[in-house]
Structures are given as structure tokens and as C-alpha cells.
Amino acid sequence: MDKTVAVVGGGVAGLAAAAALNQLGYRVLLYEKEAFTGGNVRNWDRLFPKARNAREVVDELASSLTGLTEIATGTFVNSVKSTDGLFEIESSGRPAYADAVLLTTGFELFDARKKEEYGYGIFENVITSADLEKMFASSGKPLMADGSEPKKVAFIHCVGSRDEKVNKPYCSKVCCVTAVKQAVEVREALPECEVYNFYMDLRMFGTGYEQLYKEAQVKGVNFIRGRLSEANETRTHQVMIKAEDTLVSRPLQITVDLVVLMVGMSPAGSTMTILKSLGLLGNEDGFAGIANAHTGSTLTLKKGVFVAGACSGPANITDSVNEARAAALRIHQYLGGV
Amino acid sequence: MADFGYSLVKSGKTDLDTAGNALARSVSEAEPGFNLCIACGCCVATCSAGRFTNFGFRELIHRIKRGEEKLMIAEAEKCMLCGKCTLVCPRNINTRNIVLLIRKHAIIKGL
Amino acid sequence: MKQEGKRSIWNDYQKEIADDKFYYVRSCIRQNFFPGSETAFLKILREVLEKDVFDDRHHTTCTGIGYHAEVVPLETTMTVVGRNFALMKEAGYQNYVPSCVTSFGIYTEILDSWHHFPEVEARARENLDKATGRTFEIPGNLAHTSDIIFKFRNEIAAKAKYMLVNKTTGKPLRVVDHIGCHYAKMFPQKGIGGAEYPYVLAGMVEAWGGEVIDYPERRHCCGFGFRQYLVKANRGYSISCSKKKFESMEPEKPDFIIANCPGCAYFLDRWQYALAEMEGKTYGEDGHGIPSLTYEEVAGLVLGFDPWELGLQLHQVPVESLLKKMGVAYDPESKFRGANGEDLGQPESPLNLKFYE
Numbered sequence: 129m130d131k132t133v134a135v136v137g138g139g140v141a142g143l144a145a146a147a148a149l150n151q152l153g154y155r156v157l158l159y160e161k162e163a164f165t166g167g168n169v170r171n172w173d174r175l176f177p178k179a180r181n182a183r184e185v186v187d188e189l190a191s192s193l194t195g196l197t198e199i200a201t202g203t204f205v206n207s208v209k210s211t212d213g214l215f216e217i218e219s220s221g222r223p224a225y226a227d228a229v230l231l232t233t234g235f236e237l238f239d240a241r242k243k244e245e246y247g248y249g250i251f252e253n254v255i256t257s258a259d260l261e262k263m264f265a266s267s268g269k270p271l272m273a274d275g276s277e278p279k280k281v282a283f284i285h286c287v288g289s290r291d292e293k294v295n296k297p298y299c300s301k302v303c304c305v306t307a308v309k310q311a312v313e314v315r316e317a318l319p320e321c322e323v324y325n326f327y328m329d330l331r332m333f334g335t336g337y338e339q340l341y342k343e344a345q346v347k348g349v350n351f352i353r354g355r356l357s358e359a360n361e362t363r364t365h366q367v368m369i370k371a372e373d374t375l376v377s378r379p380l381q382i383t384v385d386l387v388v389l390m391v392g393m394s395p396a397g398s399t400m401t402i403l404k405s406l407g408l409l410g411n412e413d414g415f416a417g418i419a420n421a422h423t424g425s426t427l428t429l430k431k432g433v434f435v436a437g438a439c440s441g442p443a444n445i446t447d448s449v450n451e452a453r454a455a456a457l458r459i460h461q462y463l464g465g466v
Numbered sequence: 467m468a469d470f471g472y473s474l475v476k477s478g479k480t481d482l483d484t485a486g487n488a489l490a491r492s493v494s495e496a497e498p499g500f501n502l503c504i505a506c507g508c509c510v511a512t513c514s515a516g517r518f519t520n521f522g523f524r525e526l527i528h529r530i531k532r533g534e535e536k537l538m539i540a541e542a543e544k545c546m547l548c549g550k551c552t553l554v555c556p557r558n559i560n561t562r563n564i565v566l567l568i569r570k571h572a573i574i575k576g577l
Numbered sequence: 578m579k580q581e582g583k584r585s586i587w588n589d590y591q592k593e594i595a596d597d598k599f600y601y602v603r604s605c606i607r608q609n610f611f612p613g614s615e616t617a618f619l620k621i622l623r624e625v626l627e628k629d630v631f632d633d634r635h636h637t638t639c640t641g642i643g644y645h646a647e648v649v650p651l652e653t654t655m656t657v658v659g660r661n662f663a664l665m666k667e668a669g670y671q672n673y674v675p676s677c678v679t680s681f682g683i684y685t686e687i688l689d690s691w692h693h694f695p696e697v698e699a700r701a702r703e704n705l706d707k708a709t710g711r712t713f714e715i716p717g718n719l720a721h722t723s724d725i726i727f728k729f730r731n732e733i734a735a736k737a738k739y740m741l742v743n744k745t746t747g748k749p750l751r752v753v754d755h756i757g758c759h760y761a762k763m764f765p766q767k768g769i770g771g772a773e774y775p776y777v778l779a780g781m782v783e784a785w786g787g788e789v790i791d792y793p794e795r796r797h798c799c800g801f802g803f804r805q806y807l808v809k810a811n812r813g814y815s816i817s818c819s820k821k822k823f824e825s826m827e828p829e830k831p832d833f834i835i836a837n838c839p840g841c842a843y844f845l846d847r848w849q850y851a852l853a854e855m856e857g858k859t860y861g862e863d864g865h866g867i868p869s870l871t872y873e874e875v876a877g878l879v880l881g882f883d884p885w886e887l888g889l890q891l892h893q894v895p896v897e898s899l900l901k902k903m904g905v906a907y908d909p910e911s912k913f914r915g916a917n918g919e920d921l922g923q924p925e926s927p928l929n930l931k932f933y934e
């Protein structure tokens with residue numbers, strides 16, 4: 129068998145798919161626009177639900193690749209042309225051909241500056257969940273702009289999700305549990321620091337997530353059911369935030385040292401461009417369209433083109449990796465291996 | 467009737483079997499956004515009227531849906547139609563129109 | 578505060594503003610609150626900038642207060658608005674310039690609803706036709722008077738006699754800007770700088786040498802809100818709103834407040850008096866209040882208009898502290914003299930708010 133599969137995107141989904149395809153005997157061309165594989169997960173510190181080190185996950189997946197995978201890092205895929213069942217990959221590198229294409233282009237973080245009223249990029253002490261992961265990785269704790277330790281931190285759920293004002297009506301799925309995880313981590317790193325989570329609904333869908341929520345309560349995290357209407361900077365560069373405490377039906381305000389915006393998952397820009405070049409469409413939220421939600425989540429409407437991971441909608445690592453492996457089997461079927 | 471020095475207490479629970487839904491129906495027919503609230507409370511947090519009264523737009527919607535029509539028609543009077551809630555509502559609900567429709571219903575029905 | 582962040586948002590909210598041939602529309606309250614503001618606006622446009630501004634004696638206000646107080650139904654308001662548009666067409670103008678923020682909000686909202694519901698526009702046309710036989714055209718450009726002054730802020734700066742700079746220290750004056758709710762909160766795209774960090778007044782202050790300062794309750798309503806103010810029993814909410822703002826801006830030690838809505842400038846001025854008398858609390862320097870001005874008054878001062886000609890004697894919080902900081906020449910003696918020099922007498926001094934030096 130001498131068939132080649134092009135995998136576009138070297139995040140956890142792309143890595144897991146490439147490894148599975150190798151095991152099934154396929155040559156894989158793995159494209160990654162960045163200098164390293166691992167995708168967004170490379171930027172996380174410890175993962176929910178059990179605080180596993182994120183690098184470890186990436187390394188495990190990367191080390192399961194065999195010599196059958198050729199990794200093209202620093203190579204951006206612009207488009208894919210299909211002629212008679214053969215796919216031509218147009219990238220910033222040399223042109224190449226493949227017998228099937230798997231899109232694992234993943235997601236991009238919502239640009240928090242678009243929620244102007246929360247002041248990201250304007251107020252000193254407003255950061256995103258991704259910024260906080262970097263702080264955990266570099267110093268093990270959250271820090272204010274002046275380098276000091278915060279005494280009060282607020283996590284704001286649903287920033288750039290469930291919000292028609294920024295054209296992101298969907299739920300990003302992982303940010304509730306990420307917020308709860310990070311809240312626990314702040315309490316552990318700075319036991320004197322008060323933590324408040326402002327949520328609309330706590331969507332704890334995965335195994336171990338509800339337990340994490342309870343752990344946060346045990347550790348003294350305050351949960352306030354209300355969505356922020358605005359944030360304002362004070363003279364001392366603290367942030368005053370306003371919400372309704374909907375459980376007691378009263379407007380509420382609090383001044384905190386650090387605000388963490390739980391930014392949602394937005395479709396990666398190139399997903400749509402590549403789909404279009406193949407004559408395919410995205411779904412209503414701008415992620416890759418799939419054949420059907422129950423039994424065809426890795427198939428597209430075009431034979432030979434497959435999707436996996438967060439490029440078809442918000443997903444955690446578990447689901448991204450599982451989908452990637454499922455896609456490998458589907459590709460195996462398509463290429464006549466079964 | 468006999469007075470034994472105590473009286474019967476009326477249940478305070480919402481009884482959806484008997485609650486009135488005329489107001490909720492007339493408003494939601496004219497403004498389907500009425501049904502889209504996710505109870506996030508943003509409107510209340512930003513409301514100019516709610517800071518100093520116990521008025522809240524979120525509660526207004528949900529209590530109308532629970533049949534508290536008379537009380538909520540009076541509550542709707544407190545809205546100043548400033549539109550700040552429209553600016554923040556994540557479901558893009560035309561909040562001001564809802565208040566106007568509540569008042570319109572009250573006038574038409576003579577409530 | 579990271580200034581670059583704010584600037585990038587300002588860049589996202591640009592708005593087209595006509596540069597000549599304006600059809601000017603009056604506010605119902607502003608002539609009484611701050612009569613000099615309107616005169617200053619017309620004088621700046623006509624004499625300083627040499628623009629064509631038409632002030633039509635047949636036009637009326639937008640009925641906004643009546644609409645917000647629910648004595649005028651929206652349909653009537655739309656017909657009245659249609660009539661003003663018809664008058665503009667008859668006068669041969671296209672650029673509609675309302676001077677009240679609430680009016681601006683009403684026009685924006687009505688144009689938006691006509692755009693989305695043509696049948697509503699058709700009904701307004703029919704009503705207007707039945708009532709007056711007139712027909713209207715949708716304005717080519719709709720801009721608030723503050724948009725116009727914003728547009729010409731640099732021209733005004735080029736002719737400035739005084740800057741918003743403290744003459745003694747050489748430092749920029751610290752200015753708190755307050756934007757009327759209806760300017761951009763309903764339609765952020767229609768306001769310069771959007772709803773969260775409006776640039777319309779900040780741009781003027783910057784161009785004229787001052788420094789805009791932020792404070793936590795910057796976005797909060799001044800409290801005028803017709804329904805709150807018109808009913809006396811509700812006035813407590815109104816003054817409490819203003820108090821919240823004063824308390825929040827006080828630590829910033831602002832030199833003055835600038836507002837783009839007649840209601841806001843007025844209430845931020847008068848409530849300081851009421852708060853001083855009710856609670857003995859003042860928010861400016863040693864017993865003084867914080868002067869609260871309209872942008873036209875500020876533009877007028879910058880251009881060297883006489884403060885009393887600008888009507889600044891009508892402020893409850895005296896503006897002399899500001900005049901001194903800017904180095905504006907003025908005659909204290911003529912503060913309370915009529916146009917013909919006649920002595921109008923001196924107002925009684927409030928108990929707690931310093932009125933005379």
C-alpha cells in the first residue's frame with residue numbers, strides 16, 4: 129500500500145490522526161503553520177479534569193508518529209484542489225499530492241478586544257484565560273500588570289460565546305470547566321486570594337467536570353450567576369465590574385485586582401478558505417460543516433475530505449483525539465483498506 | 467363566619483395550571499424575542515432604573531411568563547426606555563419594544 | 578489604561594459627517610437650560626467656519642420628551658419627524674443636524690425602523706400627507722451638533738485664543754466627558770468612537786489641549802431620564818444617579834465636566850447644588866462644585882467668546898475657576914448684567930455650594 133493522506137493542522141487532533149494513519153500503514157504529510165506541533169494545547173499548563181501536564185499530552189501524541197509521517201512545520205496550507213480523486217495541496221512549501229485530506233485546523237481564540245466593554249487591551253489588569261495559562265506555566269500563579277500578586281480575581285465566563293452582539297451565538301463548551309479549573313489553581317497558588325466566577329450556566333458536561341466544580345466550592349471559590357454588563361478601571365488600576373446577581377435578583381458590583389476573560393473558541397481563519405477551495409461549506413457558526421451530527425461527524429459532503437477536532441466546533445482534547453482516530457478509520461475505509 | 471383568631475394562608479407558589487398567560491402571549495406574538503431570554507442579568511446590571519429601585523427587566527420577563535400580570539404591568543412603568551439593556555443583551559432582544567408592548571396591552575385591556 | 582487600545586477602538590467607529598449646508602434643528606429644552614450654547618453653535622459655524630446653516634422658523638422639536646414620558650405616541654412622533662424632513666427638503670437641504678442627544682436618538686431609531694419596516698415608513702408618509710399635504714425625503718446625512726463640532730475640532734483649535742491648559746502650571750486641564758445615553762448606546766455604529774469609549778468629546782478635548790480622564794462610573798447615566806425626572810416622586814433616583822457619578826469622579830480632581838446632551842450638562846450642574854444643600858457635600862475644590870459645560874460653551878471659550886455672552890452666568894456651579902485656569906479674560910462686574918448693560922441683580926448664594934469667591 130502506498131497511499132498518502134494530507135493532514136492539515138498539527139494540533140492534538142492532527143497528531144493523533146497521523147499516528148493512527150501510520151499504524152494503518154499510510155504515509156502522512158502533516159502540515160503545521162507554526163514552528164512546532166501541538167496546536168493550542170502547547171500553550172496550556174495543566175489540563176482539566178485532572179491537572180495533567182499539557183506538554184506531556186502533546187509529547188505522547190507526537191512520539192507515537194512513525195517514519196511514515198513527514199512533518200512540514202512552518203508550512204501554511206492555502207487551499208486544496210481536487211481532480212479525479214487526487215488532492216493537490218497548495219501551501220507555502222512545495223506542492224504535494226495526496227489520496228485523501230483530513231482537516232485538523234482547530235480553532236482560534238476569540239479576540240477579547242471585541243467585547244469593548246470589558247476593556248481587554250485597554251485596562252491594565254484584564255487578561256484572558258489563555259494569558260493566565262501562560263502565567264501558570266511561567267510563574268505558577270497569576271500576576272497583575274505591575275508584577276504583584278492579586279488579592280481578588282474574577283473569572284468571566286462566556287466571553288465571545290453565547291453572545292449575538294459579537295456574532296458568536298454558540299457555546300464554546302470548554303471554558304466553563306477551564307474557568308473552574310483555573311479558579312481552583314488560583315486558590316491553590318494564592319490561598320489568600322478571593323476568587324469569583326461570573327457565569328450564566330455552568331456547563332460541566334464531561335467526566336470529572338462536576339466533581340471539579342464541587343472541588344472549587346470546597347476550596348472557597350465564589351460562584352455568582354450573572355453576566356457582566358461592563359468593567360471599568362479604577363485609579364489604582366483595579367477593575368470594577370458590574371453584573372446582576374440573578375440568584376438574589378439584585379445588581380452587584382465588585383472591585384477586583386485581576387479580571388480573567390474566558391475567551392471562546394472561534395473558527396480558525398483558514399478552515400473556511402480551504403473548505404471553499406474544495407467546494408465545501410462551513411456550518412452556521414463558521415466551523416467546518418460535517419455530513420451529520422450523529423454518525424458522520426468526521427465526514428464532509430465531499431468524498432475523500434475528512435475533518436476532526438476543534439475545526440468542526442468547540443471540543444476538548446478527549447473528543448478531538450477520539451474524533452481524529454475515528455477519522456483515520458473512515459479514511460482507511462475510503463481508501464479501500466477495509 | 468366564625469373568627470377563631472387565625473386565618474387561612476394563601477399559597478404563594480406559582481400555579482401554572484391557573485396562571486394567566488394573556489400578557490405573555492400578546493407580547494411574544496408581537497415580539498418573539500420575548501421568549502429568547504437566557505436570564506443572564508446583563509440588562510439588570512446596566513439598567514438606569516434598577517440601580518435605585520428593585521425593578522429588573524429580566525425578572526419582568528420571567529414573572530410575566532409565570533402569570534404575574536398585574537404586578538408586572540405596574541413594574542414596567544419604572545422603565546425609562548433608555549435602551550442600555552438593548553445594548554448589552556447577548557440574545558439581541560428588543561427590550562424596549564417589550565416594555566412598550568406590555569404598556570400597550572395594559573392600555574388595550576384597560577388594566 | 579493603555580491608550581493604544583482605546584485608539585484602535587476609536588478607529589473602528591468612524592462616521593460620515595457632512596461638511597457644509599446644514600439644516601439645524603432645535604432642542605426643546607436646551608435654549609432654556611443653556612441659551613448661549615445654541616447661539617455659540619450657530620456663530621461658530623457661520624462666522625468662524627463660514628458654513629451654511631439653515632435655521633428654519635417653521636420646524637418644531639422632535640416631541641422626544643413627550644414620547645419618553647408617554648404622552649405622545651410613536652406614530653405621532655414619526656409624523657412630526659416626517660414633517661421636519663419635509664421642511665428640509667422644501668428648503669433644499671439634505672444634512673439634518675439635531676442639537677439634542679435625545680432627538681438624535683429618536684431620529685436614528687426612527688430611520689432604523691423605517692429601514693427595517695417599510696410599511697411603518699409608508700404609514701408615516703400617509704399620516705403626514707393627510708395632515709399637511711407634505712412629502713419628505715430621508716436625510717442624506719444625519720449628525721448630531723456635537724459630531725459637527727468634532728469634525729471641525731482642528732479648525733477650531735487652529736483659531737484658538739485659549740487652550741484647555743492650566744495657565745499657571747502649563748499642564749493640560751483634566752476633563753471628564755459625559756456622553757448622553759441616546760447618542761450611541763442604542764446604535765453604537767452611529768456614534769464617533771462607539772458606545773463604550775466614545776471619542777466625540779474626547780476628540781475635542783484632546784484637540785484643544787486638555788486631557789480626558791476616565792473614572793469607573795463614566796458610562797453611567799446622568800440620571801435625567803425623563804421618566805425619572807418629570808415625576809417629582811422619582812427625582813430621588815435621578816439625583817442618586819448623578820451622585821454616583823460625582824463620587825466616582827471626585828478622586829480624579831477634574832477641572833470641569835463636558836457633556837454633549839443638554840439634559841446631562843444641566844443635571845450634572847444643578848444636582849451639585851441640590852446635593853450640596855441636601856447633604857452638605859461638594860465635589861470640587863474647597864467648597865466649590867465641578868463646572869459642567871456643554872461642548873459649544875467650551876468651544877466658545879477656546880475661540881475667545883465672552884463668557885457672559887456664552888451664557889455661563891446661568892450655571893449653578895460657577896465657572897470662574899475654569900476661566901482663571903484657562904486665563905480667559907472676563908469682567909466679573911458684567912456677569913449679571915443684561916444685554917443692554919442693565920443690572921439684573923445678584924442671585925442669592927446657596928448655603929453650601931460656594932457661589933461667590
Ligand SMILES: Cc1cc2nc3c(=O)[nH]c(=O)nc-3n(C[C@H](O)[C@H](O)[C@H](O)COP(=O)(O)OP(=O)(O)OC[C@H]3O[C@@H](n4cnc5c(N)ncnc54)[C@H](O)[C@@H]3O)c2cc1C
Nearest residue numbers: 137139140141161167168175176205234235437438444445
Ligand atoms: C483556554 C483553554 C484551555 C483549554 N484547556 C483544556 C484542557 O485543560 N483540557 C482539554 O481537554 N481541553 C482544553 N482545551 C481545549 C483544547 O485546546 C482543544 O480541544 C484542542 O486544542 C483541539 O485540538 P485541535 O488539534 O483540534 O486544534 P488546535 O489545537 O487548534 O490545533 C490546530 C492546529 O492547526 C494549525 N493550522 C491551522 N490552520 C492551518 C493551515 N492552514 N496550515 C497549517 N496549519 C494550520 C494550527 O497552527 C494549530 O497548530 C482548552 C481550550 C482553551 C481555549
Ligand code: SF4
Nearest residue numbers: 286289300301303304
Ligand atoms: S462552556 Fe461555559 S463559559 Fe464557555 S461558552 Fe459555554 S456556558 Fe459559556
Ligand code: SF4
Nearest residue numbers: 341342345351375376
Ligand atoms: S438549592 Fe437547596 S437542595 Fe439544592 S443544592 Fe442548594 S441547598 Fe441543596
Ligand code: SF4
Nearest residue numbers: 513545546548549551
Ligand atoms: S430601557 Fe428600561 S429596562 Fe432597559 S436599561 Fe433602560 S430603564 Fe432599564
Ligand code: SF4
Nearest residue numbers: 503504506507509555
Ligand atoms: S440581557 Fe437579555 S438575555 Fe440577559 S436577562 Fe436581560 S433580556 Fe434576558
Ligand code: SF4
Nearest residue numbers: 757758801802840841
Ligand atoms: S445622560 Fe441623561 S440627559 Fe443625557 S441622554 Fe442620558 S438620560 Fe438623557
